Amino acid sequence: AQSVTQPDIHITVSEGASLELRCNYSYGATPYLFWYVQSPGQGLQLLLKYFSGDTLVQGIKGFEAEFKRSQSSFNLRKPSVHWSDAAEYFCAVRGGDTGRRALTFGSGTRLQVQP
Amino acid sequence: NAGVMQNPRHLVRRRGQEARLRCSPMKGHSHVYWYRQLPEEGLKFMVYLQKENIIDESGMPKERFSAEFPKEGPSILRIQQVVRGDSAAYFCASSPGASVSHNEQFFGPGTRLTVL
Numbered sequence: 343a344q345s346v347t348q349p350d351i352h353i354t355v356s357e358g359a360s361l362e363l364r365c366n367y368s369y370g371a372t373p374y375l376f377w378y379v380q381s382p383g384q385g386l387q388l389l390l391k392y393f394s395g396d397t398l399v400q401g402i403k404g405f406e407a408e409f410k411r412s413q414s415s416f417n418l419r420k421p422s423v424h425w426s427d428a429a430e431y432f433c434a435v436r437g438g439d440t441g442r443r444a445l446t447f448g449s450g451t452r453l454q455v456q457p
Numbered sequence: 458n459a460g461v462m463q464n465p466r467h468l469v470r471r472r473g474q475e476a477r478l479r480c481s482p483m484k485g486h487s488h489v490y491w492y493r494q495l496p497e498e499g500l501k502f503m504v505y506l507q508k509e510n511i512i513d514e515s516g517m518p519k520e521r522f523s524a525e526f527p528k529e530g531p532s533i534l535r536i537q538q539v540v541r542g543d544s545a546a547y548f549c550a551s552s553p554g555a556s557v558s559h560n561e562q563f564f565g566p567g568t569r570l571t572v573l
Contacts, residue, residue, distance in 0.1 A: 346499075374560070385461075385548060386500075386564040432499055436560075443552075444490060444513060445562060447499035 344369040346435050348448035355423050356456045363418040363451050365433030375416040376434040376445065377407055386432065392416065403427070428455045459484070461551050461565035469571045476536040476543070478568045482551030489532040490562060491524060494546040506532060539572045546570075 345368045355361055367373055374393050378386040390401025397409040407418045416433060430452050434445040462481040470476050482489050487508055492500040505513040506526035517524070521539075526532040536543055546569045550562035 378564075383569075385566040388561065388563075391561060442513065443488070443560065444502040444505055444516065445492075445500070445550075446502065447492075449499040 344373070344435050344437070344442075344446045346433050346446055346448035348431075348433055348451050350451045351449070352452045352454065354454040354456060357425050358422050361418075361420045361423045361427070361453070363431050363433075363453070365416045365418065365448060366414050367416060367433070367435045368414065369435055369437070371437070373435045374437070375407075375409060376436075377401065377405070377416075377418045378432045378434060378447075379403075380430045380432065380450075382429075389418070389431075423453075423455055425455045425457065428453055461486075461549055461563050463547075463549050463565040463568050465568060466566060467569050467571070469573065470539050471573050472540055473538050476539050476570055478534040478536075478547050478549075478570070480532040480534070480549030480551075480565060482532070482549075483563055486551035486553050486563075488552045488554065489526050490550040490552075491532075491534050492548045492550065494548060494567075496545070500548060503534070536570075539570075541572045544570055544572045 347366045349364050376391045377389040379389050380386050389405045390399050392399050392409045400406050405420050409416050430450045432450045433448045436445050464479050489506045491503040494500045502516040504517050504524045521537045523535045546567045548567045549565045552562050
């Protein structure tokens with residue numbers, strides 16, 4: 343069964359500082375990986391996705407993530423955080439070409455940004 | 458081009474009543490997914506439907522919950538005889554179709570169900 347672990351429940355960073363949110367997944371084959379962001383009371387917005395190819399993927403709002411197969415990780419990074427980035431971030435995995443379509447989500451990391 | 462639409466956005470029910478949650482996928486999308494988010498938790502998959510077919514319902518509770526996606530009209534998630542533990546945010550997502558490159562899921566704003 344596939345699973346996703348986000349080890350950090352809460353993270354606080356200062357505005358302008360760099361950010362890295364951790365995500366580890368468990369899946370038997372090549373996974374499809376996603377990062378979503380959720381603002382309070384809102385739905386989920388896709389930040390970026392990895393299907394295949396270049397293991398460093400660029401997303402919206404200046405975010406990027408790197409797929410590391412050897413570590414089963416897909417960590418999200420941003421070089422300089424803005425106050426508007428405060429939100430909850432979810433990593434998700436689903437099966438590849440012939441796998442299950444449903445997404446399996448981690449429990450989320452809540453990001454606070456200090457001025 | 459409107460995104461995924463869900464209504465109502467907020468729904469209050471008393472224990473034992475029925476809750477009906479509606480989801481209109483993005484234009485051109487024929488696949489719908491329902492997820493549930495309990496307070497302080499991530500989203501959990503419930504059911505995956507195509508028009509007139511349930512493809513994967515492995516995440517649906519065995520009793521009181523049902524889902525449909527008719528040929529015409531929105532997808533409906535129905536919860537009968539609601540209990541307090543059903544209080545959650547229910548999200549719908551849609552995707553275009555079977556092609557691998559089109560399997561990104563677009564999420565609606567959610568319906569927040571409160572059971573009194």
